[in-house]
Amino acid sequence: MTTQLGLPASVQACLFDLDGVVTKTAVVHAAAWKETFDSFLRARDGAGFRPFTDADYSRYVDGMPRADGVRTFLASRSVELPEGDPDDPPDRDTVNGLGNRKNELLLKKIRTDGVEAYDGTLRYLEAVRAAGLRTAVVSSSANTVDVLRSIDAEHLFDTRIDGVVARTRKLPGKPRPDTFLAAAHDLGVEPARAAVFEDALAGMDAGRSGHFGHVVGVDRVGQRDALYAHGADRVVKDLAELLGGAE
Template sequence: MLKNVEAVIFDLDGTLIDSMWMWKSIDIDYLGRYGIAMPDDLQKQIEGMSFSETAEYFKERFQIPDSLDQIKSDWNRMAWDKYLNEVPLKDGVVEFLEHLKMFGIPMGIATSNSRELVDLIIEKHGIKKYFTTIRTSCEVAKGKPSPDIYLLVAKDLGVHPDRCLVFEDVLQGIMAGKNANMKVCAVYDEYSDLQEKEKRDLADYFVYSMKEVLDM
């Protein structure tokens, strides 16, 4: 998997940390404030969107009266305690990051989450030191499946896209990596369990945890 790879880029939620489960409950609670039941298709519709794109989608679809900044601030506040106290690293993450560091392979994060929550969780788990660059989709023109975020991180790392390996847990993210002409390893996550066959078909590799990569 690491043959001819000069840099590794990770998604965050569902890939490095076990956090996808909590966003559905936050969406339910947030829409409940306005007396709106969460539609069944919501999670699929917003998958891959940047934090800002998601706020715009909510404001338009559900006619939320608050500003985009207020919507994002409310989400950060609702997620903060969960990220601080209930969101663990996924199995084998630290061991794999150490392995890459030992072999001098630079690493980056390309995430759709907010910068505030990204900084919180990587500081909490002590993994910030492994990453040369950390970018959010709010810093590029379009979120995933657009390749923009992955191309930006590759540029930061000074590595050509076809020499990058991406780790992603959802279809829109896998598509973003492939659209950037990078090799992609799909990562199992309970949240996207029903997408496993599609993830396997689309990605170059599939693993249930980072420990599998080390075993390879």
Template sequence: MLFDNDGTLVSSLESVRRCWTRWAGEYGITAEQFGRVELHGRTAAEVAADLLPAAVVPEAVARIEELEVEDVPNGGVHLLPGTRDFLDALPADRWAVVTSATRRLAEARLGAVDIRPKVLICADDVTRGKPDPEPYLLAARELGVDPARCVVFEDAPAGLRAGRAAGMTTVALATTHQAAELTADLVVKDLSALSGLVTGEGMEISVRA
């Protein structure tokens, strides 16, 4: 079971809005320019590269990481419905978190809600982020599992494309996008719609009545 973090396990929308709005202002990016860029499910480096000259990108990426990490204690991060119960039903060696955030930011947000995965794949660990399959393939390798036996849980189209490209089953959560915008093997509102059961052959996922 491979989970995206922001928008899948936790909601960080309040924090993201605060931090990226401040960041855009610092770098002279207009609301119109910022509105044309897809933010969710992508790395900060990719977003910055869409908006700024290449020479400025490293500094800008470091700045947004600093802003977002510092903002975590301000209460803009919380568990989404069903997250705790669903994760508690899984053996620790059967699931991982795969995020487009940096490790420093991912650990800060996960720590704020007391989620501590044994395997955490971040933007720092890969050369190509979502929608490339590399992050999910790396997570499967770290868990020692055939990618074809993995299930990806995502809220963003880019992440779902990554899961499909990795040859994995995909479950879309309509937490940040409308269900009609999401292409997956299964689409549900959030993890509270699902239950997990450990069996001798693996895990069974079912939709709650």
């Protein structure tokens, strides 16, 4: 029963973000973004260089497609770059080039350090599926399949809307709700009967604007109040807290 999952009884499907909700990769993403932006800004600004911060990551980049993250953060520093092409090399100073530089760094870090899953989330996913609810993973990452396979969790999701699918379908990323709405559609469930699980503020915005039935914020970095302010119905530090009933 959904009440034993900490969800309203009307919920029929659960839509999970990947990085920071299912896997412990949000910190790896943040480190790759910092290295990318700091290198670019240091070369551009010289003595006036201001580093990329954790607050910058949360406000401008977290949860967004790579190109959107590049544009949004650079706009906050009054920097404009040409768009370039999606296959721009990582050393090219374009929006897509910087995004590809970040992804190259991310993959190196993942290959070096591996990927860990949040055990509480895996237990929650197993309980959700045992209760008969449908599941989707919704991520801006183009590496979602590889990451899920690395933690042997691909079988826990009925459908996947990730960066690759979003590009193919021309779906705008978070904070727009389109990727979550596509996941609900693919599962055959109305948004009002789906729950969203997110750790990013952009994901909270997507859940709220998509009028989903329940939005759970996962607070991994001490931003409980901000998650509520951006639309969470409930905030937990780990999804295992939801097992056993409602708040």
